[in-house]
Amino acid sequence: MQRRDFVLGAIGTGALSYLTPALAAMAAGGEPIPYGTCIRNDPLFEDPAYRKAVLEYCKVVVSEGSLKWGDLRPDRHTFTFEQADRLMTFAEEHGLEMRGHTLAWYGAMPDWTNEIASPEEARLELTTHIRSVVGRYKGRIKSWDVVNEPLSDFPKPGDLIRESIWQKHLGADYIELALRTAHEADPDVQLVINDYDIEQATDRGRARRKALLDLLRDLIDRGVPLHALGIQGHLKGDIPIDKSGLTSFVAEVKAMGLAILVTELDVIDDALPGPEAERDAAVAACARDFLDAIGAAARPERVLTWGITDQHTWVPIWFSRQDGLPNRPLPLDADFKPKPLMDVIQEFTHSFS
Numbered sequence: 001m002q003r004r005d006f007v008l009g010a011i012g013t014g015a016l017s018y019l020t021p022a023l024a025a026m027a028a029g030g031e032p033i034p035y036g037t038c039i040r041n042d043p044l045f046e047d048p049a050y051r052k053a054v055l056e057y058c059k060v061v062v063s064e065g066s067l068k069w070g071d072l073r074p075d076r077h078t079f080t081f082e083q084a085d086r087l088m089t090f091a092e093e094h095g096l097e098m099r100g101h102t103l104a105w106y107g108a109m110p111d112w113t114n115e116i117a118s119p120e121e122a123r124l125e126l127t128t129h130i131r132s133v134v135g136r137y138k139g140r141i142k143s144w145d146v147v148n149e150p151l152s153d154f155p156k157p158g159d160l161i162r163e164s165i166w167q168k169h170l171g172a173d174y175i176e177l178a179l180r181t182a183h184e185a186d187p188d189v190q191l192v193i194n195d196y197d198i199e200q201a202t203d204r205g206r207a208r209r210k211a212l213l214d215l216l217r218d219l220i221d222r223g224v225p226l227h228a229l230g231i232q233g234h235l236k237g238d239i240p241i242d243k244s245g246l247t248s249f250v251a252e253v254k255a256m257g258l259a260i261l262v263t264e265l266d267v268i269d270d271a272l273p274g275p276e277a278e279r280d281a282a283v284a285a286c287a288r289d290f291l292d293a294i295g296a297a298a299r300p301e302r303v304l305t306w307g308i309t310d311q312h313t314w315v316p317i318w319f320s321r322q323d324g325l326p327n328r329p330l331p332l333d334a335d336f337k338p339k340p341l342m343d344v345i346q347e348f349t350h351s352f353s
């Protein structure tokens with residue numbers, strides 16, 4: 001029985017008053033929140049099982065790497081769009097939406113950008129890049145992570161914005177410059193600021209939420225074009241979600257007129273128990289706390305995980321397990337079998353009308 005049929009059955013028996021708001025919304029039969037994943041081109045084009053999983057579950061894709069500076073810009077004068085174009089074409093052929101990630105970040109920068117030596121040069125390189133990349137996919141990529149991870153690791157007065165080549169030469173103004181340039185390149189594109197570690201019940205989590213709210217409010221007060229906040233959601237399975245703190249945070253962002261997207265959800269499981277069933281349950285519970293806390297204040301426009309199968313995930317690069325067991329941070333296991341995390345995502349995305 002489909003979940004909605006079950007809900008409708010409950011209504012038929014007069015049980016409507018017992019439905020939670022989410023189930024009542026589902027009963028109303030609205031469109032689910034589009035779900036998607038970041039994509040690695042190699043498995044997409046070489047592994048039929050990976051491709052099948054993407055097509056079965058996803059409405060949205062985003063490249064894990066091919067639109068980053070490191071992949072696009074081997075040197076100052078060259079743009080290599082082949083891999084990004086390949087994914088764009090695949091998305092269009094299969095009726096999938098493709099998001100853009102990312103235009104201004106500290107990470108994945110090619111070495112030649114260290115030669116940038118002045119504010120004028122930084123301004124020229126950043127704007128040329130954004131005009132070229134957003135312009136190329138104008139009307140096709142409708143939502144861009146324009147600025148990725150602008151916050152310092154642990155924001156403190158005087159240290160709010162993370163070091164990057166752009167911050168070094170332009171200060172925090174690089175954020176406004178990137179947003180305005182992307183807006184000029186495609187006035188219809190959704191402009192997103194995307195960041196992580198804002199959900200934790202820790203001093204650092206609270207400091208990051210406050211710094212992010214201050215940043216967003218300042219941009220909006222000054223009329224800088226900005227449409228949405230991307231909450232990445234690289235959750236640490238062993239650190240509790242600050243449910244009320246996250247709900248209040250999302251409510252404040254929404255009150256500024258910004259949309260919310262969940263852009264990179266996964267659950268880092270290096271410090272969770274080894275046995276698979278126990279670990280998968282803890283991963284799912286953590287994601288449920290996170291999504292429910294967001295959903296209590298806003299309907300996120302999209303929910304994306306940072307990968308769909310445990311076979312292809314960035315997590316072991318930084319968070320491999322001491323017991324040597326493979327990480328299990330994603331909704332499908334390494335054999336493409338759905339895990340409890342997939343149930344949580346499907347239930348959540350179907351819970352809004």
Ligand code: G3I
Nearest residue numbers: 064065068101107108148149196232234264306313314317
């Ligand atoms: O290209 C080489 C390849 O030739 C080699 O075989 C392979 C061996 O490990 O490394 C490949 O490059 C790696 C690349 O991922 C491709 O998987 C890089 O070393 C590695 O640094 C790169 O990491 C990516 C990272 O961003 C930096 O761009 C991760 O895949 C990607 O998942 C991660 O994504 C970030 C988001 O953009 C922003 N939010 C956090 C998220 C996770 O860190």
